[in-house]
Amino acid sequence: MSTDSHTSRPVLRPLIERFGFPHLIATTLVVVAATILLGIAAKATGSGLACEANWPQCDAGPFNLFPANLPSFYEWFHRFVAMFAGFAIIGSAIASVRLPNVDRRVAALVVAGMLLTPVQVALGRETVTQYTMDILSLHFWTAVLIFVLFTVATVLVWAPQLTATHVTTALSFGAIMLPFHVALSPLVIGDITTYSPSMQMAQYGVTLGLLGSAIVAAMVGRRRFDSTRLTALLSAATALAVAVIFLGRRAVMTFNPALDSLYVAVAALLFVAFVASIALVRNAPSR
Structure with a gap:
């Protein structure tokens, strides 16, 4: 009785293999930029202290997880997109370290962005619980620094093209x-x-x-x-x-x-x- 000796491959290849690291880091950059702009929208509409100043919860729905009104929605949606930006940043950092063909300079930049992410999250919390202009400025400039890190990393990745x-x-x-x-x-x-x-x-x-x-x-x-x-x-x-x-x-x-x-x-x-x-x-x- 003979057996099939070939090595089977999974039907679904890993996301990074199908999507590609250059596209992953470019997408992460776009999500980071979107998060910054949504943060500006929350500040500009005076929604930073919405959600009844709760963090990370909001002011409606089960366990106060959802927004109760339009100002709360601006703040809630900013947090929602920021969550995906955080996942994308962490995923990009892990991929940059594990993939053998990624430039070490790119890995260093992306890992630096990942290390800044919990700092940015903590500052985001402080803008809700304390809301001082110094904290607000630190929150903004940390976001810009993460944007710069990912912009430089993205250019390095796409440089040959x-x-x-x-x-x-x-x-x-x-x-x-x-x-x-x-x-x-x-x-x-x-x-x-x-x-x-x-x-x-x-x-x-x-x-x-x-x-x-x-x-x-x-x-x-x-x-x-x-x-x-x-x-x-x-x-x-x-x-x-x-x-x-x-x-x-x-x-x-x-x-x-x-x-x-x-x-x-x-x-x-x-x-x-x-x-x-x-x-x-x-x-x-x-x-």
Whole structure:
């Protein structure tokens, strides 16, 4: 009597094998960005202290797990998406460590993001139980740091497919987003209409796009071009983008005329850096 000697394979392959690590980390980045924007929506609508200031519970349904009204829904939905973002971050970190073909730099960045996640969760709890501006700022900047870590890791993973064209596209996107960032700030929009929750979400969406475009341009530009001048200018643009985001947020929170002027000046410098970089990309020797 003969037996079949071949090794059987499972019908359902592991998710990471079917989906691919590059797509996993890109999806995680998108979910992280969505979580940040939903957090902005909760703050802008005054929903941060909804759910009767319960955490992680809310204020309706079995065991108070569900929202009772619209403000509570904003806070509840932010937490709901944040939970999936946490799972995605942990899954990406585990995959980056276990998969043999993942760059160790990527693994280090993703693991750092995972280690920051419980800190971010704790800060999220504190925004509900204490709600001070210092805690709120720490919660925001920790989220931005996680976003930056995953943006850099995603660019490293996708680097072989990114070309000089992507550098120009990222710079052009940043140059387009920058005027919107200024226009949507209270400095400009306040003279036209109120700085509404939808305006705040739009500005912070532009904020993430602006920061992401600067990072992509700098990293891919360094990889694809042999030009010290261009590399230095792209690095300067990234630093200016961070400064614009920081000053823009401070201007929103403090309404300081001096900060407003500095914010506009740095934004103008960043726009010049974007345009100058586009011009240099056209003539820089590529690898």
